[in-house]
Amino acid sequence: MTRNTAAKPPVTLLGLGAMGTALARTWLAAGHPLTVWNRTAARAEALAAEGAKVADSAASAVAASALIVVCLLDDDSVGEALDGVDLAGRDLVNLTTTTPAQARARAAWAEERGARYLDGGIMAVPPMAGVPEAGGYVFYSGSRELFEARREALAVPLGTKYVGADAGFAALHDVALLSAMYGMFAGTAHAFALIRREDIDPVAFAPLLADWLAAMAQGVHGTAAQLRSGDYSEGVVSNLAMQVAGTPTFLATAEGQGVSPELIRPYFELMRRRLDVGSDEEDLTGVVDLLLR
Structure with a gap:
């Protein structure tokens, strides 16, 4: 063991899927x-050849280090792997994808067993690990004391963003951003479907679409400001009434192109509902309130 290795705190990692291995x-x-x-166990063989110590059980792995990082399939897998394992005095960092409610429950579960707890939401894919310029990072929430104590080690594979003492906030930030991503993918799919049967090269069309989405993404700042102030007409350029009036054109175009409107119609319906209860001069921000149950 080199002096450099000896100076670094030991880490235990439970879970060797693609992300765990990275x-x-x-x-x-x-x-x-x-x-x-x-x-x-076979998934650990390559890492053993690279210098990792392979534990024969989760309990022995936990006993080997004070810092325990978990990256398993789901919350049930975490409970099964750590069932009966002594966590007293350990720092448990859970990078398993869960819901905010599951993260909060797991935090209480860990604290009852004498462990400090951090929950994490990974905003990266495996090839981004260890490549700072790729921009990958992990949301962390839970024990601030634990985050500060382990920040250096946690920052080795991916960047770190602490988002609050509420253990559920990392998962919430993770799912919120990914939900927006899937909404963007839905719009992208609809746009490509509209041109699919025409003599339009999708590769030539793609830069136009990407630039447009990048420009429109800046609108999130205005939406955030309106949500904070409660004034949904602040800084409006294209008001809700105008935008609702234009929706029939989008639906008619989809019909004419032989494209299902199922990806955009629900949002248009929400816009119209908001117009019925809000102001003509609002922006689209009021749609957020319609989604709250």
């Missing part, structure tokens, strides 16, 4: 003594 390799490359465990 995280493991970054900690090894940075000189952290690493203990790994995976339910399917």
Whole structure:
């Protein structure tokens, strides 16, 4: 063991799927003594050859380090892997994809067992781990004390963004951003469907679409400001009444192109509902309130 390795705090990692394996390799490359465990032991063989210690059980893996990082399939998998394991005095960082409610419950569960707890939402794909210029990061929420104490080690594979003491906030930020992403994908799919049967090269069309989406994405700042102030008519350029009046054209175009409107019609219906209860001069922000149950 080199002096550099000895100076780095040990890490235990539970879960060696694609992301877990990528995280493991970054900690090894940075000189952290690493203990790994995976339910399917064969997945650990390559990492063992690279210097990781392979534990024969989750309990022995947890016993090997004070910092325990979990990256498993789901919350049930976390409970099963750590069932009966002594967590007293450990720092548990859970990077498993869960709901905010599951994260809060898991935080209470960990604290009852004497562990400090952080929940994480990974905003990256495996190839981004250990590549700072790729821009990947992890949302963290829960114990601020734990985050500050382990920030350096946690920042080895991916950037870190602490979003609050509420353990559910990392998962909430994760799902909120990914939900917006899927909404963008839905709009992109509809746009490509509209040109699909025409003599329009999708590759030539793509830069136009990408630039347009990038420009429109700046509108999130205005929406945020209106939500904070409660004034949905602040800074409006194209008001709700005008936009609702234009929706029949979009639906007629889809009909004419032989394209299902199922990806855009629900949003148009929300716009019209908001117009019925709001002001003609509003922006689209009031749609947010219609989604709240």
